[in-house]
Amino acid sequence: MQLRHATALTSEDYVRQKGWEQASLIRCPLHPRWGCGFERHGTYTRVEPAGMHIARWYCPTGHITFSLLPDCLTSRLGGTLDAVEEVVSSVEAKIAAGSSIEKAAGEIRPDIDLPGAVRWVRLRLGSVRLLLLALVTLMPGQLGSEPRLGAVRKVLGTEQALLRLREIGAAHLGTLAPPFGFGPRPKRRWRKRRRSQQGAGPDPPRTSR
Ligand SMILES: [Zn+2]
Structure with missing residues (x-):
């Protein structure tokens, strides 16, 4: 644990x-x-x-x-929270400037093949977006109302927002997914989608809100 x-x-x-x-x-x-x-x-x-x-x-x-x-380290992923934040910040800036996620991924990870780079970027971007959505919802009024990295950085007044959030959101770490939290990994999205398309059984447990 x-x-x-x-x-x-x-x-x-x-x-x-x-x-x-x-x-x-x-x-x-x-x-x-x-x-x-x-x-x-x-x-x-x-x-x-x-x-x-x-x-x-x-x-x-x-x-x-x-x-x-x-606090500086990610959970279940190599490296630091700062490094993850840097990637997400860079991708969001590129997307805001009109780039596609594929193009951004290729620029950020020119050292690996494109599908690998896209997966690598999506994992970080997706997990940070889910995290911010969860924290903005769990802590109303404390992180602003916009679950985006740029907005949360502005509210916190730091470019090390993930590091700060380990402290501010400490009470929720046990349930939040890696690489930020110490909870279980989120279910793969395609599985969720397929299950809901089949309409069988209850919804899978939500890992974030
Ligand atoms: Zn014991």
Whole structure:
């Protein structure tokens, strides 16, 4: 299970200062009142950014590992929130200037084939749009009314909006999807569409609103 290590450190500083050594989880989140054998369980490394370690703990009673993810990092996706935000900001600017998502993707990832680049961009763009829609809805009046990155950046007065939102939206992290939140991945959209076209069974659970 992923939990938040609240820290304003950038990923570079987190690596340089070995932020994982400062990460602390005093009690087992599952058994805060009794001795379940909860203990520190070393660290694991992330490929990107280089040198990054994540502190973790283990509860032998619940057979569960807890890792403390610093605010700068994405969950279940390589790299940092800033890097994701940069991509989304760039794509939105290109689209606003009349570009197609395919053209924008090709410009942002010229190093891979176009279908791969489009998937890579869509994953980031789609997840940030869903995230902002969820947060604007969950926190009325706090993030403005427009669930778009540019608008939310303006309201928060920062170009590191995702990093700030880890703090502001901390209460919702457990239910929000990666790469921002620690909840389950959203269902694939084509499955949703097919199920609703067939009209069979109840709607799949919504992962965001
Ligand atoms: Zn425990």
